[in-house]
Amino acid sequence: MRKQLFYCFFFCFSISLIAQSGFLLQNNKNKDRIPFRLVNNLPIVEVEINGTPLSFILDTGVKSTILFSLEEADSLQLRNTSPVLLQGLGSGGSVEALKSLNNKIRLGNAVDSDHALFIIFDSTLNFSPRMGIPIHGILGNEFFQNFIVKINYSAEIITIYDPIKYPLKACKKCEELPLNFVGSKPYISLKIASENNQYEVTLLVDSGSSDVMWLFEDHDFIIESPSNYYEDFLGLGLSGNIFGKRARVPEIIIGDYHLKEVNTSFPEEDAIMKARYYEDRDGSLGGGFLSRFTITFDYRNKKIRLKKNHTFKDPFNYNMSGITLEHEGMELVKEEKQASVNSNRGNPSESLTMNSISVTTELHFSLVPKYIVADVREGSPAALAGVQKGDEVITINGKPCYEYKLYELIKMFSTDEGKRISMELKRGAYFNKVKFFLKSVF
Secondary structure, three states: OHHHHHHHHHHHHHHHHHHOOOOEEOOOOOEEEEEOEEEOOEEEEEEEEOOEEEEEEEOOOOOOEEEOOHHHOOOOOOOOEEEEEEOOOOOOOOEEEEEEEEEEEEEOOEEEEEEEEEEEOOOOOOOHHHHOOOOOEEEOHHHHOOOEEEEEOOOOEEEEEOOOOOOOOOOOOOEEEEOEEEOOEEEEEEEEEOOOOEEEEEEEEOOOOOOOEEEOOOOOOOOEOOEOOEEEEEEEEOOEEEEEEEEEEEEEEEOOEEEEEEEEEEEOHHHHHHHHHOOOOOEEEOHHHHOOEEEEEEOOOOEEEEEEOOOOOOOOOOOOOOEEEEEEEEEEEEEEEEEEEEEEOOOOOOOHHHEEEEEEEEEEEEEEEEEEEEEEOOOOHHHHHOOOOOOEEEEEOOEEHHHOOHHHHHHHOOOOOOOEEEEEEEEOOEEEEEEEEOOOOO
């Protein structure tokens, strides 16, 4: 009898230790609210790794934590490293990396004191220039394992709950779907429809993709004559650049939720071969879809809940200029500012004629972001106007380019068909002015 009790105690104690691995809430908290920044439909969170604060994309589409852009994190201490090879989306091969064990990682009051992460030193894998803000890595879905995680995209707040103290309650205005996990990654099934057919598809829930939806098969959504798509750069994967077609899917159906004329990307086959290991996968749902909802993940009970927010009915926009901009460091600019000096030559109670006002010119120097054209879509309005890859953008619509945030420029290029864009460009030592009108491909 004592031996049985001992075995029971040892077994239960071992299970308890296993259950307590990963992220845990500190300071006896049962929930925590964590602010984030929504940039290009991606949630950007502040993460501490071994005491160093860094900016990470919260990404349900990858399992592990990946670190890059180390030049901005010189003080970071890495522990117990060993070389490994990583593979991801893109047409390239494997990527050399280091695996580091026993790291302490914190997001809000959630802490994992024994966290493994992967460090990539390839300088071409850098999301910061296209985002316009420093991005040091990706926090994968390990963060979701021990919590119920609610991402309120419109309020830019992540709330995490202890699933034992705060079980998921019923919600009449929500749509709830089962989560299917393959390789620790979450998948859902939903319906998409064309004018003539309806398909049920299985999609990876990928908060680390800024697009709305990727489909691996074009079904009857791509039409050659007349063409209803355009070729484009789709994104940066761990194994290189991803290219493909962009078109529209007439409808996505999730219970009572119906989304119309949905921007959809169809990546080239060689870029997604590694994603095909799960043969039932038909594509991905990205931030362009997720950001129209408050999303609640309950990994323990394999559920996902969607509640539409105020952006649900917004039209699906895309870049109608054809320009891909990126941030390329900082540059020094000189500005002249005038300052007025009031010199009172007498008693303040005397008449104004006794005062003199002098105007002086002051020079102000400041470091500002520099934006260059990273790519121009062939046949686009910008290409036809003469914009070329490598051009530095000086002004847009008469305003210095550095006065815009990068995401503001992306939004400017993605709305109001027919809007005129005036740009001053620098190409080498020469300046050039161009004008074009935003034009829809669809």
